Amino acid sequence: MSRKYLIAGNWKMNKTATEAVDLIKEINSSVGSQTTVQVCVCPPFTSLAKASELVDQTEVILGAQNMSAHPSGAFTGEISAEMLRDLYVGFVILGHSERRQFYGETNESVNKKVLAAVDNNLKPIYCIGETLEEREAGQTLEIVRSQVREGLENFPANAIDNLVLAYEPVWAIGTGKTATDEMAQEVHADIRKVLVEMFGDSAGASVRILYGGSMKPENAAGLLSQPDVDGGLIGGASLTSRAFSGIVEAALSA
Ligand code: PEP
Numbered sequence: 001m002s003r004k005y006l007i008a009g010n011w012k013m014n015k016t017a018t019e020a021v022d023l024i025k026e027i028n029s030s031v032g033s034q035t036t037v038q039v040c041v042c043p044p045f046t047s048l049a050k051a052s053e054l055v056d057q058t059e060v061i062l063g064a065q066n067m068s069a070h071p072s073g074a075f076t077g078e079i080s081a082e083m084l085r086d087l088y089v090g091f092v093i094l095g096h097s098e099r100r101q102f103y104g105e106t107n108e109s110v111n112k113k114v115l116a117a118v119d120n121n122l123k124p125i126y127c128i129g130e131t132l133e134e135r136e137a138g139q140t141l142e143i144v145r146s147q148v149r150e151g152l153e154n155f156p157a158n159a160i161d162n163l164v165l166a167y168e169p170v171w172a173i174g175t176g177k178t179a180t181d182e183m184a185q186e187v188h189a190d191i192r193k194v195l196v197e198m199f200g201d202s203a204g205a206s207v208r209i210l211y212g213g214s215m216k217p218e219n220a221a222g223l224l225s226q227p228d229v230d231g232g233l234i235g236g237a238s239l240t241s242r243a244f245s246g247i248v249e250a251a252l253s254a
Contacts, residue, residue, distance in 0.1 A: 003208050005224065005251040006164060006231035008040040008063055008125060009238025010093055010212075020047035024054045026241030030248075032058035037251040038231075040091050041238070045079055052087045063091035063125070066099060069112035081120035092117050093233070095151060096127045097170045107150035114151060118159045125164045125210070125233060126151055128191075132171035140169075141190050148194045160203040164210060165191060166233040172213025174235055181222040184211045188228035217246030224254040 042063035095110035128147035196204030212233030
């Protein structure tokens with residue numbers, strides 16, 4: 001089965017709404033009209049309304065960086081799935097390692113968000129990945145497998161086409177250190193095996209698994225040429241149109 005590449009930009013806590021307008025306009029004009037590679041931008045919540053208008057007539061899809069597991073109510077500071085849908089958000093990044101590290105998110109709590117997202121027709125980009133300590137202790141596959149199994153518990157098989165995973169080794173995020181092409185492929189292939197065990201052959205073959213961790217135009221082609229790498233979740237390099245579009249171009253030629 002052929003899986004369309006997805007290149008998603010995780011802006012993290014960067015760019016004011018004013019700055020976001022400029023960046024999205026640039027991305028729109030460089031890669032916003034092609035349909036071969038799916039392109040997603042995930043600005044902070046404060047820019048989503050404006051960004052939604054800007055991507056409306058383009059192929060660029062809007063994403064969010066987090067979401068509450070609750071539908072509404074007394075949860076100060078939180079944003080619901082329905083609020084994101086109302087702004088035509090398509091994807092939502094869930095369980096990013098920074099949220100696990102700084103905000104106490106766990107496989108169990110992220111699982112609730114993943115289920116709430118698909119329940120509301122949002123496509124989760126569920127992030128997993130080992131720390132340096134875990135890699136050095138030879139625990140990478142064990143950690144990643146349990147993140148997949150626990151984070152996707154009770155995921156409805158009929159919504160499997162809406163699921164995206166992002167393998168992001170924590171030691172590669174924002175550090176300039178990238179997993180080698182082979183390291184990424186090894187883990188991606190193992191993740192796909194777990195998906196097959198959980199959801200069956202065709203589901204396992206259709207779910208996209210993105211690589212994230214210091215991906216940039218210079219290393220994107222090698223990573224994207226691996227058979228189980230279906231795109232990238234891009235942090236630092238998503239903050240300029242030049243670098244982000246360069247990665248999309250690499251996916252277009254992969
Ligand atoms: C990320 O935070 O999802 C990420 C991959 O960051 P960077 O590309 O900066 O390593």
